[in-house]
């Protein structure tokens with residue numbers, strides 16, 4: 001099996017308004033957001049009159065060939081890349097969701113997770129609504145269609161006031177794009193612009209989960225879509241309204257620790273800055289006498305750079321990652337110890353032999369992978385292995401769009417730090433403090449963060465979605 005002892009990425013969304021090859025820019029944007037979801041992807045485009053879609057299981061580059069993109073030619077497009085745990089049947093839940101409604105055809109792509117989707121769905125089904133997917137996102141579409149508001153922007157605002165939880169949304173009709181974030185701003189969503197050129201006479205407005213998508217399509221970052229904001233981009237103007245101002249911001253701090261790419265700006269802040277700060281703060285809080293700072297690639301790299309800079313201990317890539325590991329591979333008949341991890345990572349013996357190593361990673365989920373990596377480093381000749389984690393112990397599940405195991409499977413929810421150290425076989429183990437995490441990510445400058453997976457204090461009421469929705473349909 002591939003390494004699965006990690007939090008799973010969630011989803012990425014992108015929207016393009018007013019570009020002669022909107023579908024191609026959406027495709028490129030999704031490509032840049034591939035790290036946020038690798039199970040399925042889809043694009044809906046508009047030629048100004050009607051909407052066209054293509055969705056499939058797999059990676060963006062495999063799904064969207066020239067033949068697939070040509071019929072999607074349009075000037076407006078939205079796209080979605082999704083994480084799910086199920087097989088082929090999950091195509092049902094691939095996004096964007098495209099529906100015909102009494103307000104015309106609308107398509108919607110969602111990053112996040114609604115915590116009251118099931119109760120809304122039960123109510124709507126009892127009133128005769130027929131759902132086509134088992135994804136929480138579909139309740140938003142039904143609420144828009146059923147809204148008594150007369151205009152589409154009013155109906156969207158009305159629907160968004162009725163759902164609870166995490167949602168960064170891009171939507172489109174035949175001639176408009178809509179972008180919205182939930183009032184707490186859990187998931188990121190940025191707005192950018194491609195200035196008009198000789199080829200096209202007006203600016204192209206773009207939205208994406210992360211700004212790394214803008215870099216690829218030549219857009220420049222303008223600003224975040226703000227928590228509780230609905231932006232409408234139409235043929236004549238861009239308008240903004242706040243459909244809700246009632247909640248305190250609680251943006252996901254784990255986006256800075258792990259999910260987002262270091263070359264992105266999210267919540268108005270460079271991820272690289274936060275991640276390097278995490279490593280520096282970790283070195284201040286938990287110093288150790290050592291010869292090398294070694295990251296677990298790729299997730300621990302930037303924090304390790306910070307740890308090395310702060311501590312003065314040399315940074316070395318002493319674990320090499322094989323980037324070409326597929327989802328399925330053939331194991332040798334004679335079982336090889338730690339086969340899955342060895343397939344993905346290999347230690348550099350010449351660097352590690354006789355050395356005291358500080359090993360940096362961004363999290364420990366179940367502990368099984370950390371244990372294998374520590375053993376691998378020792379077997380390569382390291383004298384000591386000191387594990388440092390660039391966030392606090394993860395003790396609670398996420399209900400806002402990150403696929404975390406249940407509490408019973410989170411090692412830090414069930415063992416003390418000393419017990420975890422013994423389990424993974426390290427000489428020492430230290431996590432970053434909660435205060436250190438917030439400081440490193442610029443809490444209050446001006447973003448306020450959700451830290452519920454480290455504290456168990458959730459910013460919303462929680463209906464246990466794990467009880468109701470299978471993991472396959474959660475984002």
Ligand code: SF4
Pocket residue numbers: 186251252253254255397398399400401402450451452453454
């Ligand atoms: Fe992010 Fe954790 Fe909050 Fe989920 S619970 S939104 S992963 S900080």
